[in-house]
Amino acid sequence: MDLSYGEAYEAFRKEVQAFLAENWPPRAEAAELPRKDQVDRFRDRAVDAGYLARSIPRKYGGSEQPPDALRASVIGEEFRKLRAPMDPVGLGVGLLVPTLLERGTDWQKEKFIRPTLRGHIRWCQGYSEPGSGSDLASLQTKGELAGDEWVINGQKIWTSGAQIADYCFCLVRTEPEQPKHAGISYMLIDMHQPGVEVRPLRQMTGHSGFNEVFFTDARTPKDWIVGERGEGWLVSRTTLKHERSGLMNVGQATGQLPALVKLARRSLRDGRPAVEDPEVRQKLAEIEGYMKANEYALYYRATRGRKGRDAGRIQLMAKLIRSEITQEVAKLAMELIGDDGLLAGGGELGMRERPSDNRGWVSSYMGSLGGAIAAGSSNIQRNVIGERGLGLPRDWAAQRSK
């Protein structure tokens, strides 16, 4: 057991720092460029240097580095210090690209991966429908082949980012005569066309992050299917696998603690800083116990991953654990902010953001529920852990519904 970064990594850190000193923030003539061009230029160089798009082959615009969670976290630490552009956050890089790499054709990879990595095109995930959430395979949006094109009709819902997306990776029923899982295809659809209508939905936070998407004779070329016809369910499982692991990231688990302690220091209880209150101290230390346990579980997973060894059922647990901890943090924060718990939230927080004021904590109080529902609800996670992790029998309902 050795938890130090070690000399090799510290040398690597120096390299990254030197690279950043030269390239970010942009200087001289680069400083005059529009922001978008500055970011492009920087990303190109960072990819050349092997710092971004690390898991992506060179020929598709990546830097093709061997997997190394430690290097990745050194890069993350240094880039964040200077607010340098990282790989774009979002479903494109997180879900679509890994799926294309595993199941896409050569031309699909050529066409879509590079611009996605550079943040030039954005994606949304068209899975959920009004009648199909946890039981996703019951989805009804249908695609019919007409000549060289698929004609798509139906409705998606809760589609995050559809209002700004250029394309949608979408599950569509193309083989209606097949049993439910076997009748679905994984389709890529251009969002900028007359047959696609996006209507924003207002979330409980007051923001409109997700949408309804209506397809009315929307069209997509015949070969914009990833995997074979009717294989979409399996292809989407590849995506979900990435989604679940994408949600976890060493350090994210404990990252919430300093912000919470800070809040406890500046909040008052009976006229004294809340951090002096025995009940608050107990709760903080209890939460830290959970966070630490999971932080080290993630280090273990990263170590096993690097050695190519299976980490066991703990891998199935990351999403549920993270939503549970995040909710505990949010609940304690709500206790701490006192009367500010009467206020409306202060705007949606990004994945990597921490609340900086009390209204931010109100947002995270609500937002932590979104995390527990999206990408497989907590109950569905419990089913997965129970069935695949502990070897318990499958649910009757799921067994019966073919």
Added chain:
Amino acid sequence: MDFDISEEQELLQATVRQLAGNECPLTRVREIFDGDSGHDPELWKSLVEVGLGGTAIPEEFGGAGLELLDLALVAECLGSAAVPGPFLGHSLAGLAVLFAGSEEQKKSWLPRLAMGDALGTVAFAEEGSGWQPNEWTLRANGTLRGTKQHVPYGSLADLIVVGTADGGLVLVETAADGVQSEPVDGADRTRRLDHVSFDGASCEALPAGPQASGRVRDAGLILLSADAYGGAARSLEMAVEYAKTRQQFGVTIGHFQAIKHQLANMAIEVDPVRFLVWYAAHAFDHVPDESERTAALTKAHATSVFMQTARDSVEVHGGIGYTWECDVQILFKRAMFDRAFLGAPRVHRERAAVLGGW
């Protein structure tokens, strides 16, 4: 960066598991649990024979020369098999002599402890006071007067390491005059306790006691945490097995989603604790700045998880779970021990808060 145990450590755990499986299956645990002394000299001998009397004692003193992490990995396996006996107190007595003793004291006691020729234990808690070194009040000056509570196997031990005022540590040989023990009617019958009173018993100070007693306590917190992880994992496993075999309404109860989710909730609590215990032990061995605080957080967390998991496991077992016959109750009682011994979770969470500068 390599956060995993080594092949040697995996082997060590396999050896201890196998030994526990052979020498101390649950049927044997139960006999000892129901017996008078809570101790099986034959079983203890077999543990000592493979080196478990001195896992973390240097080779020059007859030990295996390993680290606290290794000792914690052993404790995990013993916890998982609910192995009864004096392992905890004996291990801590050895570490106390090692950390605080003079060369002479080490030479005189460590080989005997490591080989199992002498049985050691520790006496920390006092009535109306606490388990922590700064709470100890007994005064020692060549002789010792006063009572210590909850001393593991105090009546069987040859050597007791006693915590004294100002965090000191002294050695008392129980063969000496003026040492008397009275058994405690404890819940955990796999780890028996005595109240031990000293009435002018002669004692010998460990010179570095005041500097080392905190570390001995921290080692204890980590060993209890490791035991707790082992016990929690076993309680979960028993519940899962039961859910796969017990039938109601024509199916095994694991078909019921309420049971499945209860088990999944137990699993997400239990599984990560393993890595926290590793880290706490690693910090004890190699990260001095984090060692004390991590031990406190870990003890609070691991033993709380064990207690709750044991409760849930009883519930999953239904009526049989509530009986003396059901093995889960043995783990439940061990959870009670791990939770309270050396201070309840509340105590260590508050210590972690103080140590964290909160």
